[in-house]
Amino acid sequence: MQPAAASGPTLLGVDVIWVATLLTGIATLAVIIAIYAATTVRDPMARRVKALNERREQLKAGIVASTNKRKSLINKNEAADKVRGILSTFKMIQGSQIQDIQVKLLQAGIRTKDLAFFIIFGRLILPVVLGGLAILAVYVFDSFPDWGAFKKYALVAGTLIGSYKAPDLWLKNKINKRSVAVRKGLPDALDLLVICAEAGLTVDAAFSRVARELGKAYPELGDEFGLTSIELGFLNERRQAFDNLASRVDLEAVRGVVTTMIQTEKYGTPLASALRVLSAEFRNDRMMRAEEKAARLPAIMTVPLILFILPVLFVVILGPAACSISDSMIGGG
Structure with missing residues (x-):
């Protein structure tokens, strides 16, 4: 009769070598995924520029093309x-x-x-x-x-x-998801708009500049501002471009910015001072949301702490003592 194959060391009835092999495989897979993600980074500007160029061509075709050509562009x-x-x-x-x-x-x-x-x-x-x-x-x-x-x-x-x-x-x-991404970059965009307005740039040039500067950090916001800049240059009524921006972004903050831009266009009020006030309000709002999330963190971490962190801590602390007691009892027996 052949002797039974020797099993590896166990901890609390679990084969340590098998668990270590499984964790090693998971770690290797995670490293491979991380390397792939790092080596295949896509430029967020490429897709945005393509979409903006398509919109520019549509607006241009809507102005200079005949009615039949417009229908062919729409129904394709x-x-x-x-x-x-x-x-x-x-x-x-x-x-x-x-x-x-x-x-x-x-x-x-x-x-x-x-x-x-x-x-x-x-x-x-x-x-x-x-x-x-x-x-x-x-x-x-x-x-x-x-x-x-x-x-x-x-x-x-x-x-x-x-x-x-x-x-x-x-x-x-x-x-x-898109609204959250736009909300994050809105205070920075308003600061840049203030700088552009104080530098003497026109509104459409200021929007285009902000879209270029913030395109990589906030591609969603850069997309909307770039599209607004194109519509400001092509549409007959500039107010329509701002209304389109408010309809494309489901945020009360953006609607406030649009209202401010329309009022400055209509009454000639200073744009930089109004945008500076809005930017300060949005920054305070962003800080309040961050503080609210930080205040909820202890309650959110309670369940993961009980389920994942404390059991591991008990295994690390009591595991060597349990192994020593088990070895002493086996040796004494």
Whole structure:
């Protein structure tokens, strides 16, 4: 009879060599991911410049092109046309609904307005597909035989509701992320606007300069300011460019800046002093939000401290003593 293979050292019934091997593999994978992320850094300016150039060409074409050419520029997405035809067949297209979704797409940083039809199409097709799969899995194939009738109904109903709300939740998440990114850089952008105004630059030149300076640090804010600078140079009414900025960014602070810019354009009030006051208010607001997060930190850290830090601390402190006691008992026996 062959002797049993010798097992490695254990701690609290867990093979130490196996755990060390697993942790080494995880650490190696993390190092590989970090190296890949460091060597494949993308320039945030490239995509923004491309989008701004497209918008410039659209505005230029809208001014100098004929009506037929404008229509060809607008209606060039064949996939969107097919989806629009399907939605028209089911009578699911409403002008106010399309306009509302297009505004949300702009707030999320998506310039393709035709994506609104895909959002509505997703509301139509996702409940049919995912809900149908849930019904087949629960009631036809009986994948959960131990579940009661209420649990099965809750799973199917949750799948249907979740799949219907999924496009809106995705869009709302992108809007929130972009709004937070714009809010972070707004005080710095206003400071630069004050410097540009005091240096004698025009409003559109000041917006363009701020967009270039803050494009890498805050690409979302640089995108919006660059687009506003282009619209100030091409649109007939400068107020329309500021209104477009307020509609593209879902922030009360941006709407306050837009109101200030419109008033200075209309009444000729000093721009630098008004922007300086707004910048100080936004900085105080940012500091208050940081202090609020810092005050919530002890309560947030309580659960991770109990679940992850204290058990590790107990293992480090009591582990050697437990090993010594175990060795003494085995040796004495």
